[in-house]
Amino acid sequence: xxxxxxxxxxxxxxxxxxxxxxxxxxxxxxxxxxxxxxxxxxxxxxxxxxxxxxxxxxxxxxxxxxxxxxxxxxxxxxxxxxxxxxxxxxxxxxxxxxxxxxxxxxxxxxxxxxxxxxxxxxxxxxxxxxxxxxxxxxxxxxxxxxxxxxxxxxxxxxxxxxxxxxxxxxxxxxxxxxxxxxxxxxxxxxxxxxxxxxxxxxxxxxxxxxxxxxxxxxxx
Amino acid sequence: xxxxxxxxxxxxxxxxxxxxxxxxxxxxxxxxxxxxxxxxxxxxxxxxxxxxxxxxxxxxxxxxxxxxxxxxxxxxxxxxxxxxxxxxxxxxxxxxxxxxxxxxxxxxxxxxxxxxxxxxxxxxxxxxxxxxxxxxxxxxxxxxxxxxxxxxxxxxxxxxxxxxxxxxxxxxxxxxxxxxxxxxxxxxxxxxxxxxxxxxxxxxxxxxxxxxxxxxxxxxxxxxxxxxxxxxxxxxxxxxxxxxxxxxxxxxxxxxxxxxxx
Numbered sequence: 001x002x003x004x005x006x007x008x009x010x011x012x013x014x015x016x017x018x019x020x021x022x023x024x025x026x027x028x029x030x031x032x033x034x035x036x037x038x039x040x041x042x043x044x045x046x047x048x049x050x051x052x053x054x055x056x057x058x059x060x061x062x063x064x065x066x067x068x069x070x071x072x073x074x075x076x077x078x079x080x081x082x083x084x085x086x087x088x089x090x091x092x093x094x095x096x097x098x099x100x101x102x103x104x105x106x107x108x109x110x111x112x113x114x115x116x117x118x119x120x121x122x123x124x125x126x127x128x129x130x131x132x133x134x135x136x137x138x139x140x141x142x143x144x145x146x147x148x149x150x151x152x153x154x155x156x157x158x159x160x161x162x163x164x165x166x167x168x169x170x171x172x173x174x175x176x177x178x179x180x181x182x183x184x185x186x187x188x189x190x191x192x193x194x195x196x197x198x199x200x201x202x203x204x205x206x207x208x209x210x211x212x213x214x215x216x217x218x219x220x
Numbered sequence: 221x222x223x224x225x226x227x228x229x230x231x232x233x234x235x236x237x238x239x240x241x242x243x244x245x246x247x248x249x250x251x252x253x254x255x256x257x258x259x260x261x262x263x264x265x266x267x268x269x270x271x272x273x274x275x276x277x278x279x280x281x282x283x284x285x286x287x288x289x290x291x292x293x294x295x296x297x298x299x300x301x302x303x304x305x306x307x308x309x310x311x312x313x314x315x316x317x318x319x320x321x322x323x324x325x326x327x328x329x330x331x332x333x334x335x336x337x338x339x340x341x342x343x344x345x346x347x348x349x350x351x352x353x354x355x356x357x358x359x360x361x362x363x364x365x366x367x368x369x370x371x372x373x374x375x376x377x378x379x380x381x382x383x384x385x386x387x388x389x390x391x392x393x394x395x396x397x398x399x400x401x402x403x404x405x406x407x408x409x410x411x412x413x414x415x416x417x418x419x420x421x422x423x424x425x426x427x428x429x430x431x432x433x434x435x436x437x438x439x440x441x442x443x444x445x446x447x448x449x450x451x452x453x454x455x456x457x458x459x460x461x462x463x464x465x466x467x468x469x470x471x472x473x474x475x476x477x478x479x480x481x482x
Binding site: 059062168171 | 275276284285287288291295298299300303306366368369370371372373374446447471474475476477481482
């Protein structure tokens, strides 16, 4: 079993390689454009009478501009997002950095965070809560793309729309997906601001790391 | 915020933001003193001040509309010409249907059915105009389908009228042409791609829930297609043209996506 820690081929690179950084920021821009233009579209026929998004945080002067931005940014998100997912899966980055996720660890991390004992000196390893959030938001965005296509083409994809409970149900799912992504963004940005070196790392690349660095906790 | 019962993007909720003029009154007056023409100046200032938003600058609009044209192509490519939209039962039908136009329902100008004619133009062999009586005698097809507005609301409607594809064949239209364009009594214009015009669930509707369509909903003749957003369903049609030349539509000219398929 000691072999499992043997370094076979060491690939040294920045914590966040240049391509990944570019994809991250393109993703961020596209997502913000989608959210703000989505709010513009939402405002024309609200799902909840008590909820209108202030014009100041929407994208587009008129409704058609909101639609134009939304149906432009969706291509950026889909193409860039596909490259991002392919990169993460192909290079093993997701497996190395985001897996495994143990419920016990998640609970322990939440407890540490609530008692302000959470260590964040080492930004090269994600804690269990980060892993849950990153995997979670990626899944939500994939689902958001799916419900987005169904909303755009509810008749061409009428079978899938019926499966989800109809056009208005899909609208609601798309809204909930947005809410989840906005929730993630708030936490993600707040935590990044609390540990500013994480932002620096996503801009300049961060420390040099080894792909083959053994994980700290071997499976029992 | 108080909202009308039928909010519509087709009715601007706000005009030009007057506060911009107010806030910059001093600037405007200041430049006035330099001897420039007041009218030219105000107009120029207005353009600059409202042009701050990135969405409606000429450059941005030309870019976003290029993407929208690309999206037209994507929609044409994924359009399933023989895929039928779900249909519903009579008890799900909304009565009356929901009104929408680029003006309020009070401003609808009823069309006189007795003198009304449907004019035909373009790649059509028999261009004789049709009276309402002649159209009412054509075989009818019932369509109980969902109307989906670009704004996000929807309702189920029950429409009857002649199948557009069959009507096109009856008048000897060239169905290999690219577009079928419509002109309406209220100066509205609409253009359908031929695939949509020939879709089995596209009709020229004359009735709603077995009764003649009433004035607000397009009397005597309107378009009803199951595969397009609501605004593509032109009301109060007065002329139809089969053509290979794209004729921009009322809403596409204002930046809405032309294909607008669902």
